[in-house]
Amino acid sequence: MRRLFDVSLGLATALLLAFLVLPLVAIFTRLSPLELFAQLGDPVAVDALLVSLETSLVAHAFILLVGTPAAYLLATRRFRGRPLVLTLIELPLVLPPAVAGIALLSAFGASGLLGGALDVLGVSVALTPAAVVLAVVLVASPFYVRQAVASFEAVDRNLLDASRTLGVGPFTTFRRVALPLAGRGLGAGSTLAFARGLGEFGATIMFAGSIQGRTQTLPLAIYAQLGRDFDVALAVGALLVLVSLVVLLVAKLVPSWSDFTSIWPFRSVRSASS
């Protein structure tokens, strides 16, 4: 009986794995790795890579800069409406990308909520690289903030209090105690958010449009090349599979790596107390 159960578990796992991995492997079977690499030299692919890197980096800087303090607040303060704020921040996680796209158009488009105000300032956001950045921030930031809140919450409250009673200011406590202790989780969340941002498609194509070298990111390039040059589309797809793999490995490896290299003095205190 037990054997039968184990076999069924094994079969289910094998089936799941085959289903998840087969399509990804298929990307690499049509062309040899060398041919795939050669296709990445196509100007469409090169431009898309540059657009993706630029917009993702700007978006990511914004996510870290704004998301980290927000997460710290949500992790360390208890206030009315906190669950609501957390829920709102997490909403884009489950929101269909097309909804994100039409929401951005409704907010920042020329005929949108803020369109008139932006127009007065002579700014039009839709169909520009700035629109790509906004789309990435919208869909990727919850991945970071959620993880960051959890990581800050996991920091032993006593250590923050100890730091404060020793006369260290709140900002220094945040910077010297909370940030390093939460660092592993922040790193993992940051990596996941970056990967999600790099793959953003639906909101981008609706809100930012698609123009080579300007708003056409890697996923948009795959879509644009589908009917024109399938091999280039395939090569860009292969590149994104590899990037995703690297991102995931980094997210998994960095924590164990920091276990060895961290020389943070509070570590001994924490391990002693736990």
Added chain:
Amino acid sequence: MFAAASLADVLPAVESSASFNFAGSDTLAAQLRAGAKADVYAAASSTYPEQLLAEGLLEEPRVFATNRLVLIVPRANPAGIEVVTDLVRPGIRLVLGAEGVPVGDYAREALERLEATRALENVVSEEDSVSGVVAKVALGDADAGFVYATDVKPVEDEVAVIELPSSAQPEIRYLIAVVAGADHPDEARAFVERVLSDEGRRALSAAGFGLP
């Protein structure tokens, strides 16, 4: 039924029980090449049906409608575009179908005939189907876009139409064909016949299409 996005309002009126996949004709062609199951392919161009016929993926395609290319601008016309050649002015935000998407190729052809290809520097988005172009102009996020005359009706309150000089008007023919090896060949042929019938012609004409 795999059908060009510009047919999205008219084909369901001809046959409401069929299920439709509306997209850019080029996207649909790529899907058919990749082995997607479909019974009928209706394209906004003769290029893809003829390619697919040569590749043995389609039965003989037939012309069932024609269309005109027009320029649309938001009703408020913030960029003050009066004629098509105004599109070369710097700073205008123009939206086109991507290269390979029929409505985009026709637009490029028209700009070439008008010797106004400088307008291509003003392109802020290359859309994968005509519906993307319509949406971006109707919402006011672009100053102008080339679409088919038949796409204007649903957004006629939001946009103004600028006709192309007849010398610049590309020849736009819609072709329909049964997909080779269709799962439902009889229904597929019946559907094609219905599109080509008087009933189909009335529906196409009512939607603003020209008839062959």
